[in-house]
Amino acid sequence: MKRTYFITGFPGFISSKLIQKLLMEDPNAHFELLVYKDQYYKATIEMDKLVKDSRYTIIKGDITLPDLGVDEETKNRLYNKVTHVFHLAAIYDLAVPEDLAYKVNVTGTEHVLQFVRQIYSLERFVYFSTAFVSGDRAGEILETELDCGQSFKNHYEATKYEAELRVQRHISELPTTIIRPGIVMGDSKTGETAKFDGPYFVMRFLDKFARIPIPYIGKGAALINLVPIDFVVNATVFLANDQRASGSVYHLTDPNPLTARKAYRLICETLLGKKPSYTLPTSIVYKTLSVPSFRKWVQVERETLDYFQLKAAYNCDQACEHLRGSGIECPNLADYLQQEVTYYKEHRHEHEKLIQVN
Structure with a gap:
C-alpha cells in the first residue's frame, strides 16, 4: 500500500528535516501537511524546494480548532488515505504564557488524537514529546515513566507533560510511538x-x-x-518503521x-x-x-x-537497544x-x- 504521511508542525525545522528523510526512505510516498494559515506561503516555498512534483498537499488548518479546522470533504479524504501521522506542532518557547501553551500543546494534541482515531488504515502515530516532561525530577529518568508527581520549570514543560498524558491514554488502542528528544x-x-x-x-x-x-x-x-537534529530525525524515521516501536516511548537523548x-x-x-x-x-x-x-x-x-x-x-536504554544495528x-x-x-x-x-x- 502506498504510504501517505500526515504531518503537523510544517514548515518547522524538525518537520522539514523529517520530510527530507522520509522522501529518501520512501520516494513514492505522499504528504498531507496541516499548515497554519499564516504559514501557508512559507510552507509552499519550502515544499517546492523539497519535492518537484505533486506528491504533497498543503492543507490550511489549525490544531486548536475542532476537526483541525478542515472541511468535511478534506477530513473524509484524509481518513481514507493517511497511513502515518507525525504530530510535531507545538509551542516550544520556554517563556510561553500558560494559556497559549495549553491551547496549542494540550488542546491541539487532543484534537489530533480525535482525528487519528478516525483514520481507517493507520499504521503508526508518532507523537513528539520532550525528555523534559520529567519536570523537576532528580536522578535516573526511565523511558517507561511519566507521571511521578513532578512539578515543572515552565509552562512549556507542564503542557507537554499534559499532552503526553493524553497520548498515553490511547497507546493501547492506537499504534503509537512517542519520541522524547533532549535539547535539539x-x-x-x-x-x-x-x-x-x-x-x-x-x-x-x-x-x-x-x-x-x-x-x-x-x-x-x-x-x-544535547542532541543534533539529524540524529533525532534519523532515529524517528527508523523507529516509525520498526514494529517493536509501536506502543513504546523513546528518550532520544545523549547516552554520554x-x-x-x-x-x-x-x-x-x-x-x-x-x-x-x-x-x-x-x-x-x-x-x-x-x-x-x-x-x-x-x-x-x-x-x-x-x-x-x-x-x-535520562536513561535511553530502550532507544539504544532498538537502534542497535541501524x-x-x-x-x-x-x-x-x-x-x-x-x-x-x-x-x-x-x-x-x-x-x-x-
Whole structure:
C-alpha cells in the first residue's frame, strides 16, 4: 500500500528535516501537511524546494480548532488515505504564557488524537514529546515513566507533560510511538539550524562578553543533554518503521552527556578560543537576567539557566537497544560542536534565526 504521511508542525525545522528523510526512505510516498494559515506561503516555498512534483498537499488548518479546522470533504479524504501521522506542532518557547501553551500543546494534541482515531488504515502515530516532561525530577529518568508527581520549570514543560498524558491514554488502542528528544541542536554535519535558541543562547551570551574574562555560571555539575537534529530525525524515521516501536516511548537523548560546566567550557573554547576563568553564582546571573533591559540586551531567556541545573539523568536504554544495528547513534558533542559554532558565526546576525527576548 502506498504510504501517505500526515504531518503537523510544517514548515518547522524538525518537520522539514523529517520530510527530507522520509522522501529518501520512501520516494513514492505522499504528504498531507496541516499548515497554519499564516504559514501557508512559507510552507509552499519550502515544499517546492523539497519535492518537484505533486506528491504533497498543503492543507490550511489549525490544531486548536475542532476537526483541525478542515472541511468535511478534506477530513473524509484524509481518513481514507493517511497511513502515518507525525504530530510535531507545538509551542516550544520556554517563556510561553500558560494559556497559549495549553491551547496549542494540550488542546491541539487532543484534537489530533480525535482525528487519528478516525483514520481507517493507520499504521503508526508518532507523537513528539520532550525528555523534559520529567519536570523537576532528580536522578535516573526511565523511558517507561511519566507521571511521578513532578512539578515543572515552565509552562512549556507542564503542557507537554499534559499532552503526553493524553497520548498515553490511547497507546493501547492506537499504534503509537512517542519520541522524547533532549535539547535539539543543529545538524551534526553542517551545523544548520532554524533558530538560535537553547544552547545557542549560551553562544549569544558569550558573544556579548567576548572581550573580557569569561565566567562559568554556577558549579555546572548537572548533566546537559544535547542532541543534533539529524540524529533525532534519523532515529524517528527508523523507529516509525520498526514494529517493536509501536506502543513504546523513546528518550532520544545523549547516552554520554557532558556536565553543564564541561559543555559550557567546550562552547566557550570553540566560539571564543579561550576558557572561562572564574565562576559567578547562578543566582546572580538569574537575578541579572530578571532585569528586562539587560535580558533584551544580552538576548538570553532566563529560563535557559534552568537547564544548566537539572538533576536528571535520562536513561535511553530502550532507544539504544532498538537502534542497535541501524548505524544510528547520538554523536558526542565534542565531535560536532565546531560545525554548530561555525554555522552560528556565519548566520548570527540573521533576524529570522534570532529568538526575540522580552
